[in-house]
Amino acid sequence: xxxxxxxxxxxxxxxxxxxxxxxxxxxxxxxxxxxxxxxxxxxxxxxxxxxxxxxxxxxxxxxxxxxxxxxxxxxxxxxxxxxxxxxxxxxxxxxxxxxxxxxxxxxxxxxxxxxxx
Numbered sequence: 001x002x003x004x005x006x007x008x009x010x011x012x013x014x015x016x017x018x019x020x021x022x023x024x025x026x027x028x029x030x031x032x033x034x035x036x037x038x039x040x041x042x043x044x045x046x047x048x049x050x051x052x053x054x055x056x057x058x059x060x061x062x063x064x065x066x067x068x069x070x071x072x073x074x075x076x077x078x079x080x081x082x083x084x085x086x087x088x089x090x091x092x093x094x095x096x097x098x099x100x101x102x103x104x105x106x107x108x109x110x111x112x113x114x115x116x117x
Contacts (some may be wrong), residue, residue: 004076004078004079007040010070010072011072014030014032015029016028025029032095040073044077046076046077047075049074051074052070052071053072055070057069
């Protein structure tokens, strides 16, 4: 089983600006993503996926934090195990047996309307 370490980088919010960048906003945005991907790959990180998460963000001194969607780029790279000579069984997560449906229903709380017993 492979182990990975992860790096999370905020995705660009606006099109890239700078010398030599041409085209419309979509092309410049793509160039900004490309620059980020290439920079991280040179450092040994493999692109994994893009996630959108909700974060409490405060804009300004007196404003309250408000939930806002934030896009992040997730990169990963393999990590060597701390004890490479150990048997593989020690590194695999144990499988948890699934409970039968009857046991799952018995463990769930029963919700009843008030006044009905």
